[in-house]
Amino acid sequence: MSNREVIVPLNALPAPRDTFARPMRDLRISVMDRCNFRCPYCMPRETFHEQYRFLGSHERLSFDEIVRLARLFVQLGVRKLRLTGGEPLLRANLPDLVGDLTTIPGVEDVALTTNGVLLARYASELKAAGLKRVTVSLDSLDAGVFARMSGGFGGVDEVLAGIEQARRAELTPVKINAVVQRGVNDHTVLELVERFRGTGVIVRFIEYMDVGNRRGGIHLVGVAAVLRRLLACAPVIGRRTLHLPVRHPRHQPARCPARRRER
Numbered sequence: 719m720s721n722r723e724v725i726v727p728l729n730a731l732p733a734p735r736d737t738f739a740r741p742m743r744d745l746r747i748s749v750m751d752r753c754n755f756r757c758p759y760c761m762p763r764e765t766f767h768e769q770y771r772f773l774g775s776h777e778r779l780s781f782d783e784i785v786r787l788a789r790l791f792v793q794l795g796v797r798k799l800r801l802t803g804g805e806p807l808l809r810a811n812l813p814d815l816v817g818d819l820t821t822i823p824g825v826e827d828v829a830l831t832t833n834g835v836l837l838a839r840y841a842s843e844l845k846a847a848g849l850k851r852v853t854v855s856l857d858s859l860d861a862g863v864f865a866r867m868s869g870g871f872g873g874v875d876e877v878l879a880g881i882e883q884a885r886r887a888e889l890t891p892v893k894i895n896a897v898v899q900r901g902v903n904d905h906t907v908l909e910l911v912e913r914f915r916g917t918g919v920i921v922r923f924i925e926y927m928d929v930g931n932r933r934g935g936i937h938l939v940g941v942a943a944v945l946r947r948l949l950a951c952a953p954v955i956g957r958r959t960l961h962l963p964v965r966h967p968r969h970q971p972a973r974c975p976a977r978r979r980e981r
């Protein structure tokens with residue numbers, strides 16, 4: 719080190735902010751590049767086939783390295799950590815990492831995003847290690863639609879069992895993320911809402927992003943279209959539950975196709 723170089727402790731620096739001047743409190747940590755699903759919008763089978771070279775175990779960040787990095791980010795203002803993948807529950811001994819992360823002074827929340835297939839097996843252990851919450855990716859309750867969107871892997875029943883086990887373990891609030899694709903699962907969004915209404919499980923719909931597939935956005939369903947469908951078929955859900963701006967013209971209820979048939 720030259721005489722003119724000065725080492726400044728991270729916690730002596732101003733906390734970094736995003737472009738809206740908000741402090742950056744959340745850090746996502748990908749602990750595994752592999753997944754046991756092949757969702758076409760994320761890991762299409764043509765690319766992520768059996769010969770695809772994922773990272774070897776020696777190439778991933780070790781738990782010690784992840785904890786070290788997390789400590790540094792906490793010094794920069796991070797307070798919430800979210801473990802993701804790929805599928806994070808494929809990483810061996812993940813509860814050990816959760817336990818280490820929760821002991822870092824300044825960490826207020828450690829959460830996990832998972833496809834849910836292995837969640838029933840690990841929910842209690844993760845809770846005991848200090849995990850607070852889980853978010854489960856579940857695009858549809860329809861077995862055929864689910865299979866199409868997961869690339870033919872996993873099953874709805876396994877994911878539902880994982881959600882139930884997470885609720886029992888009090889990894890709450892359990893949140894569900896559903897990616898909505900036009901002509902694929904957009905006709906099943908109401909079923910998801912109805913299935914979890916009153917259970918405390920929060921269902922969130924995610925706009926499909928055509929990342930890396932170059933399919934020209936043909937599957938994109940705007941958030942307004944999803945809201946119109948929900949309001950049309952389930953007005954009892956109410957605008958407040960859906961967090962709708964009052965009387966925004968784009969969120970006016972459409973006519974429910976199912977109701978039209980009922981008449």
Ligand code: SF4
Nearest residue numbers: 753755757760804833
């Ligand atoms: S479950 Fe998640 S990580 Fe796995 S392929 Fe699907 S979107 Fe990607």
